[in-house]
Amino acid sequence: MIRRAQSGDRGAFGELFQAYQVKAFRTAYLITRDRHLAEDMTQEAFVRAYLAIKRCDPDRPFAPWFFRILINICRTTVERRGRQVSVAQVPEEPTVDDGLGPIDARAVVWRALQRLEPVHRDPLMLRYYHQFTDPEIAEALDLPLGTVKSRLHKARKLLEEQLGPAAERDLAEKEALS
């Protein structure tokens, strides 16, 4: 498909678009947390990917190459617009064990993920949401492999700290029950 797109077959690129548009849009949203911005960024990423498709290695997966473009666009835009939600801005929500009733465990984890800095959150997103391998994450984030591994390790640690041992235990139980 990549080879066909490289030969100018816009239909082939359209197939790539169809295959990745949902993940791309959601990724942009996870980074920007703004639907309109995410839409712009996703559109821009596909345009740039098309214009640069000849530089994509057809023997390698398309996703890491494409998401590198997308993530760079999103990060740059977020930084430029000052829309980055800092840790302080993430709303405080009840934890799992505060006795306020049933809480979606996924929401708790998501809230904790939002509290991570992009430098830690993004590798986690690529690993667990996109199921990228370490080398693919390295390509997508333009980082050395060793850095990716250390950031993943650190990110998990920070996430666990965010959740806290009790919350984590409760979440594990909820997970087991569901």
Place this chain on the structure above:
Amino acid sequence: MNDEMVRAGFEHGAEEVVPPKGMWKRVQQEITLREAAQATPWWRNWRRVAVAAAMLLVVGFGVTPQARASLNEILTIFMGTVDEKVAVIPWEANAYLDRATAEGKVGKMDLILVGSPEQAAAQTGMAAPLLTAEGATLRSTQAVVAEALGETRGEYRMITLSYLVSGEPYTVEREGLFVGGAHRAYGGSAVTAFGLPMDAEQATKAKGKALCYAAGTGESAQTVCHAVKDGFRLTVKGPNAKQVESLIDQVK
């Protein structure tokens, strides 16, 4: 905490977020527009014609501060309202440069290359060593381009004015290239046009080959920062992109 929990957390964050309909159509339209823009001869692009006319006007009147200021104002407004992705380098970056110097920010910047690698490649034959402001990193255009070819994706277009000033053909291949290094001692074309000071060695290196924007003041990093400060969107690419972006952020 297992892997599935983390994945579920992200899925929760993006839950119910679906791309709007019609995105593919818009992507196609944008691709068509950009491809057409790349293929349009300069004399059929009214923006470039307008820039050329404005430049000729200023050259004709002589380079007075008033003329510079007027041109800068005209171009910035003119171009800025047409396409926010096109930044016109401010004609006079002196005030900003002075302030940056006073704040110790001059010299911290590395060179910045913006524009597509293809366009950059088209310029390698004309590249000259880049002389940056005192204390800045000294690198060659060739090195920047070589790195860019491997690393950049070609994101951003800037209209450089030196081509017009120097009288060199303003070809499609040149459109969009902005190679940093607009120190006044650097630009052969600027020297030719405005008689800016340049020593013999620099002239040998630069004259007839150098690319710079025509202000003859400041350096690329400052002008890029100036554009950023003026609200233009700028994507920095290349091996030093993160470093450059963080430096740019410092002067926002």
